[in-house]
Amino acid sequence: MQTNEKLTFPKMGCGTWAWGNRLLWGYDESMDQELQNVFNLCVANGVTLFDTGDSYGTGKLNGRSEMLLGEFSQAYAGANQDNICIATKLAAYPWRWSRKAMISACAGSAQRLGKNVDLVQMHWSTANYFPWQEWGLLDGLADLYEQGKVKGVGLSNYGPKRLKKVHKKLSDRGVPLTTLQVQYSLLSTYPVTELGLKEVCDELGIKLIAYSPLALGILTGKYSEKGSFPKGIRSILFKQILPGIRPLLLCLEAVAKSRNKTLSQVAINWCICKGTIPIPGAKNQAQAEQNIGALGWELDSGEVAELDKAAGNTDKKMVQNIFQTQ
Ligand SMILES: NC(=O)c1ccc[n+]([C@@H]2O[C@H](COP(=O)([O-])OP(=O)(O)OC[C@H]3O[C@@H](n4cnc5c(N)ncnc54)[C@H](OP(=O)(O)O)[C@@H]3O)[C@@H](O)[C@H]2O)c1
Structure with a gap:
């Protein structure tokens, strides 16, 4: 467990x-x-960080994930209850322009959760298209912290240049920047290897959260070129990627076998070994149980190096989030 003054961060969270x-x-x-x-199951096993967003859900179900988290956390009574951290992301929608818009967006999330948001995060930066829009929104996040409505402020999809600017802006107001989440996995090493985000986060005292650590499920090994594809958009993506990542999956499989672990557990553990907090998404109890099995042990440096090499040699990578900035 890593703690700051007001929030407790486990080694792994749940998306x-x-x-x-x-x-x-x-x-x-x-x-x-x-x-x-x-x-x-997650909370009982110390996986107390839950990542959500006010845009999570489709159509009328927007905000559904927050509503469910609210219901679930109220119904839960047991171990680690006091460490539950609900981290929501507020979308930088084109119609959100002011600090007030962010304050009222956070009030909406709090209403769906039935309690205050613990960690409020900017879902993405507007730097690539309306660079000036986000400054007011960030002021809103800082206001929320100053007013005691959230325990921490975080970012999502920021690269090092923009991160440093935001960090300075918030620290000028005495508001700490607690977390940054980026797409990071064996199939998406770009934020760390090319952008150098881990070093920057360490320097600034920011915890780095790895989202999509299973590359949307492809690193679990359950999907194959021979035909077991997920339904929907992922199948198009996976058909393109799977043929180019065979050596990486074989390497994952070999490490998993020698450790008596599953591919998912090794892929998640690799993120932990890189000093990040992975937040794999789980849709059922069996998946959650398996992902929790990524805790309590660590790959050795030789295994990490083997996986790094296999990841570096893959012809295909996971598509990078279009909102990721430099
Ligand atoms: N900040 C952002 O812009 C952003 C963007 C994306 C995600 N995120 C966050 O990161 C979280 C995790 O990312 P993600 O859900 O995109 O991808 P992920 O964690 O890489 O993959 C999750 C999917 O993999 C499958 N899976 C998970 N555990 C498994 C297991 N043990 N065995 C077999 N299959 C398993 C499930 O889908 P199937 O069973 O259908 O295969 C699950 O929905 C999200 O929930 C969200 O909170 C943030």
Whole structure:
């Protein structure tokens, strides 16, 4: 466990993008009991950080993931209850221009959660298209911290240059920047190897959260070129990527076998060994149970180096988030 004054961070968290998302992830309401079980299992095992967003859910289900997290955390009574940290991301929608817009967006999230947001994050930077839009929004996040409505402020999809500017802006107001989340996995090493974000985060005292650590499920090894593809958009993406990543999957498989672990556990553990906090998404109890098995042990430096080499040699990578800035 890593702690700052007000928040406790476990070695691994849980992502909830799929919770409420019919189109991409095939969510339907009959999954809710199973998702409560996922939540309970995670918290009981010390996985107390839950990542969500006010845009999570599709159509009328927008905000569904926050609503479920609210229900689940209120229903939960047991170990680690006091360490639960709900981290939501507020979208930099084109119609959100002012600090007030962010304050009211956070109030909306708090209402869906039935309690204050613990960690509020800017979902993405507007630097690539409306560079001036985000400054007011960031002021809103700092206001929320000063008003005691959140315990921490974080960012998402920022590169080092923009991160340093935001860090300075917030620290000028005495507001600490607690976390940054970026897409990071064996198939998406760019934020760390090319942007050098880990060093910058360490220098600034920011915790780096690795989102999509299983590369949307492809690193679990359950999808193959021979035909077991997920439904929807992921199948198009996976068909393109799978043929180019065979050596990486073989390497993952070999390490997993020698460790008596699963591919998912090795892929998640690799993120932990890199000093990040991975937040794999789990859609059912079996997945959550398996992902929790990534805790309590560590790959050795030789295994990490082997995986690094295999990742560096892959012809294909996961598509980078278009909002990732420099
Ligand atoms: N900041 C951002 O812009 C941003 C963007 C994306 C994600 N995120 C955050 O990161 C979280 C995690 O990323 P993600 O959900 O995109 O991708 P991920 O964690 O890489 O993959 C999650 C998917 O992999 C499959 N899976 C998970 N554990 C498994 C296991 N043990 N065995 C087999 N299959 C397993 C499940 O899908 P199937 O069973 O359908 O294969 C699951 O939905 C999100 O929930 C969200 O909170 C943030």
